[in-house]
Amino acid sequence: MDVLLSVPIFSYLLGPTLTSWSTSLNLLFFYMTWSTLVLSQPPIVVHITGILAIRIVFFLIPSLLTLFFDVSLPSLAEGIKHGGRSALPPRDAKSLAKLMGLVLLNLVILTAVEAGISFAFIFFLKQPVFKTTTTLPLPWQIFKHLLILLSARETLLYAIHRFILHGKSYRWLSQRHKNYAHAKAGAPFSMRLLADHPLPLLFYRFIPLFLPAIILRPHILTYFFVFTLCTGEETLAMSGYTIVPGIIMGGIVQRTAIHYAGKGTSNYGSWGILDWINGTSRGRDVLEDVKQEAEKHHLQERSAKKVDEGAGAVQQGLGSLREGMRTRRGGRKKVSR
Incomplete structure (x- = not known):
């Protein structure tokens, strides 16, 4: 609970329940909670507990809820899915159990790899991967690091996804990715976010964000914030729903659905900018999303x-x-x- 309260996005979500408090009191409460956590727990515990909590809250729980909805009410779910019935998850217990086992295994592997790297930094360099201090990062510093990390992540994600996982040079990796992530043709559902072979998954879902982060080494709260944004974005993008709010986010969902329905022949990035530049975009263009968003807000x-x-x-x-x-x-x- 301490870790959850220490992540800015959680404080924002819990803010409406604390409306009787002034902003300054909320900030004071947040700072006291964060300081207590940092002073009472080792940096590696703060780091790993934080990312695990974020994955559970922003990926696992929403994915389980949407999976339950898709399986329980398929006739209703297919009406709000890209691709209709072809986008629905399997309903037999054996397939669902196999899917859940793979997802939980990959969740443990991703967490263990990050924990191992964090431990190596502390053991060999005598310092944590990220700045884990009671001093909070300044707004401008958060914005600057946010921009750098998201830009680097998008660039690496596009390059790895297109040239390694769907390229011809690394056949073993691309074949594993094809056999697991693209085993079912059709728009995805959120639980399939981690339903991939562990090695391609590390290349695609781990390296694009974590590699720039360990090079930049921002404050851990900044890393938690970026990690939360990326996890929430990926969960929504994989949902396959046509009713995802926001024109830009709706465009991301549509392009992701086309990527999986086409077995990885287009739409390799997350935002769609690099796909548009390189001519690998299919479906609604990212510029159309921006234009519609601008028109929406006049x-x-x-x-x-x-x-x-x-x-x-x-x-x-x-x-x-x-x-x-x-x-x-x-x-x-x-x-x-």
């Missing part, structure tokens, strides 16, 4: 309105200035008389 009208308001304020200011100058001149004339 950005052009708002921009024009702001310009008009700004121009009006400038003109009003100039008018006041002129009126003041006239008043001063009139006053001087009276004095001279």
Whole structure:
């Protein structure tokens, strides 16, 4: 529980339950909780417990709930899935048990590998992988590291996914990925996020984020924040639902569904930008998503309105200035008389 409260996204989600508190009290409570956790637990415990909690809350629990919905109400679920009935999970107990076993195994492997690297840093370098201190990172530092980590992750994810897992140079890896992740043609469901052979999974779901993170070595809260964003994004992207809120996120879900339905012949990135640049995008283009999002929020009208308001304020200011100058001149004339 301490780790959950120490991750910024959890504090945000729990914020509505603490509406009677002021913002400063919330920040004080958060800082006290985080400081207690850091001072009472070794860095490796904070690190591994944090990522495990994030995966459980933002992947495992939502995936189990959507899996239960898809299996219990298939006639309703197929109506809100890309690909309809072909996107539904298997309903027989044997297939579901096999799927869950693979997912839980991969969850343990991913956590164990990260724990092993974290332990190696502490053992050999005498310091944790990430800055685990009571001092909180500054907003600008969080934003800068967030931008770097997400950009690096997207670049590595696209390159690894396209040229290694779906390329011809690494046949053993690409074959394992094809046999596990693409065993079923059709749009995916969230539980399939970790339903891959462990080795391709490490290349695809672990290296793109963790490698830039250990090079940059940000504050662990920043890493938790980025890790939460990526885990939530991947879970939603794999859901296959047509009702995912947000035009941009809906476009990501659609492109992911096309990637799996086409057995990995397109849409290798997450955001779709590198796919658009390299001509590997299929389905709704990322530029269409951005355009629709802008139209949805009437950005052009708002921009024009702001310009008009700004121009009006400038003109009003100039008018006041002129009126003041006239008043001063009139006053001087009276004095001279």
